[in-house]
Amino acid sequence: MASGITKLVVGHPFDTVKVRLQTSSAAEGRFKGPLDCLVKTVRLEGPLALYRGCTPPLVGIMDWVITNNAFPELVFCFWGSYDIFVRNLKRYGLSDGSVSFLAGGLSATVFWMGSYPTDLVKNTYMTQPDVHPRRYPTATCVMKHIYQTAGLQGFYRGFLPSFLRAFPTNAAAVFMFETTMHLDNRLLFAVPKKGRLYEQCMQLLQGSDIHFNRRSRQDIALSTNLPVALIFLPAADIPKYVAEGNVDLGITGQDMVEENEVKDKITQLMELGFGQCRLCVQVPVSGSSQTLESLCGKRIVTSFDAFARKVFEPLDAKFGKKTTINYVSGSVEAACALGLADGIIDLVESGETMRAAGLHDIHTLMTTESVLIGNKNSQHQDLITKLTSRIRGVITASKYVLCTFNVERQHLPEAVKITPGRQGPTISSLDSHEGWVSVSAMIEKKRKGDIMDALSDVGATDILVMGFTNCRV
Ligand SMILES: Nc1ncnc2c1ncn2[C@@H]1O[C@H](COP(=O)(O)OP(=O)(O)OP(=O)(O)O)[C@@H](O)[C@H]1O
Ligand SMILES: O=P(O)(O)OC[C@H]1O[C@H](OP(=O)(O)OP(=O)(O)O)[C@H](O)[C@@H]1O
Structure with missing residues (x-):
């Protein structure tokens, strides 16, 4: 009750402003924004106008719902029907994710079927013209008018667009909610979401019998046979997440671990034998700078800017120069041809990309391959040991x-x-x-x-x- 009154006193003015803004077209130019709407409403109609729709002597439960802006109370329809849908959909052997998704969408439909008439009545009442006497003195009058002019179906005018929007948005929201709620007590395992390491990581997970269903563009997937959640992230971000304990386990390149400067904060559990390449300083074949020292004070473009600074800062100090280091997220090799760089720092595997850009490597900063890394303080050490052993089995089997x-x-x-x-x-x-x-x-x-x-x-x-x-x- 107290929460209802608080909601009414504090929340109703916001609702009035929201509905007035929603129903005043841009062409009308009635309000410039929420503050303007608030000021104009109070100035022209008095402060009580902000509470229009909550004080008239409304009768019956519908009026109570309308005047108390009690739509959240209808939420029980949503979660009540959600449980029923979940129980029934599970009988069809669908995955947990599919069940949450479909049940979320169906429950939203039930919710809107129940709440749509009250929403329509409330909006009609609150947006009636500012004339006296009022066209609809009470919400009951709105209901009578709708019923007399359009019958029961009049209460569902404009329902289709609401439904079309409600199903997918609620299905996705509930799916994410359920997924996130189920992360508790699971080991979080970060894997590259795309790029060079993606395919081999998927094969590794499959070979290790870590089963999961991942929808397209979904970044969290729960394992269906282990207390593990797979978190799909850019390879470059994984070392940081593992180091900070946001996830327990991760697969990334050793180069990324170096670049993130977290080597001391993670445990390298295993080299995985793929993603092997070199991080190299590269320059145009016919360029004037052909040594690391001669690049000092010039322009370097790279995705490995922390690494580049570590290389050039001591040289800058030695030669009293300032090397410019610019970050780009991909296609680094194009920088020299575009006149943006005198040299680059990037990965070389076959050397094809480097040669195609008219570059050659003058210095190898590190050799790298993909690694399994773990957080040192993870609460899931037993599971980490088990997964590491499974993954080692797959790698050995491949050799x-x-x-x-x-x-x-x-x-x-x-x-x-x-x-x-x-x-x-x-x-x-x-x-x-x-x-x-x-x-x-x-x-x-x-x-x-x-x-x-x-x-x-x-x-x-x-x-x-x-x-x-x-x-x-
Ligand atoms: N040509 C390559 N050969 C082998 N391993 C590579 C190669 N390029 C990158 N890698 C490894 O894969 C990791 C991720 O690189 P990738 O370029 O796939 O990352 P990304 O930037 O997340 O993906 P994208 O290039 O699709 O944006 C690198 O850190 C490196 O360890
Ligand atoms: O020596 P190679 O066999 O030619 O491989 C090297 C290339 O591979 C990587 O890029 P990727 O193709 O992943 O794309 P990106 O440049 O967008 O990161 C890397 O950044 C090089 O550009």
């Missing part, structure tokens, strides 16, 4: 294959030298061939051709090589 063959026992020592395995090969006797054994051992994928040749040379037969997708070794 090794399983080699099996049969060999005469007398040649076993030579064969074992060729395939020692990670901790010794598995050897079992062959019941069907007296004096023969079957051997299986993990071998490096990139050496499999040489190994098979060598095994043949020592008399091994039935040599098979098989890939596997995950392992714990």
